[in-house]
Amino acid sequence: MEKGLQWETTWLDLPKGEHKKPEYLAINPLGKVPALIDDAVVVHDSTIINEYLEDSFPKAPPLLPRDPAMKARARSLEDYADAYLAPSLYKILREMRKPEAERDRERLREGEQEVLKHFAYLDGQLKGRQFFAGMFSVADISFIPQLSNYERTGYKISDEFPNLKGWWERMKARPSYAASMPTD
Ligand SMILES: N[C@@H](CCC(=O)N[C@@H](CS)C(=O)NCC(=O)O)C(=O)O
Structure with missing residues (x-):
């Protein structure tokens, strides 16, 4: 949507193993999401998909800075x-998908603590910046589904990380957020 393109999303239920079914393995034999189908072209891996879109639609708003250092x-x-x-x-999401009594508390805590360390790093990277790399770019995009999953699992970004929290509110306010995320 940020590039003004039309697309249709098919969501797969990973806990149900829909990404390991023959219909999907025919699209991505590695059994990983996401995959993009653009007419006869199939592209796997979010990074490669972003690069493909950037290369294929250079006239649409760019999602990678031009300046080499910022890129x-x-x-x-x-x-x-x-x-x-x-x-x-994933350590958190995997445990939180299980019924409460079956969760591995140690693994969950480990995931939670690691995520907080990542948030501290990201908060520092956003100090004095509206976006991670000078403009709305693949850097911002790459964190959005992850933070959306974190929030949908019942977590909130702590006030300890004001730069990250402010950035997250700005990302959610973009029309592309509501258009791209699952509604359940
Ligand atoms: N580096 C890859 C990671 C792909 C990946 O691990 N996807 C996860 C979900 S985000 C997946 O398909 N997990 C299911 C599985 O590994 O069985 C990308 O960015 O696309």
Whole structure:
């Protein structure tokens, strides 16, 4: 939506294993989401999807800064979302999907503590900035589904992280947020 493109979303129920069914494995044999189908082109992995959209629709509003240093910063932060925040967040999400009595409390606490460390880092990265990398970019986008999952699981970003909290409210106020996130 940020690029003014039309798309249709098919949500998969991961706990039910819909991403491991033959219909989806025909799209992504690795059995991971997300995947993008653009006519005959199929692209997997959120980072590669972002790059594909940027390369395919260069005239639409750019989602990567042009300045090389700022572009590198946007890419680094996108990588941080995938490689650092996501594994910690999954520790929480995996446990919270289980019935309360079956949750591994130690693993949950570990995930919660790791996420707080990531939030402290991200809060610092946002000091004095509206966006992670000078403009609304893939860096901001990469954190949005993760923080949405965190919130939908019942957590709130603590007041300890005012820069991150303010940024999160700004991200949720963008029309693309309501248009892209699940409504349940
Ligand atoms: N680096 C990949 C990560 C893909 C990934 O691990 N996706 C998760 C959900 S966000 C998934 O498909 N998990 C299901 C599974 O691993 O079985 C990306 O950014 O697209």
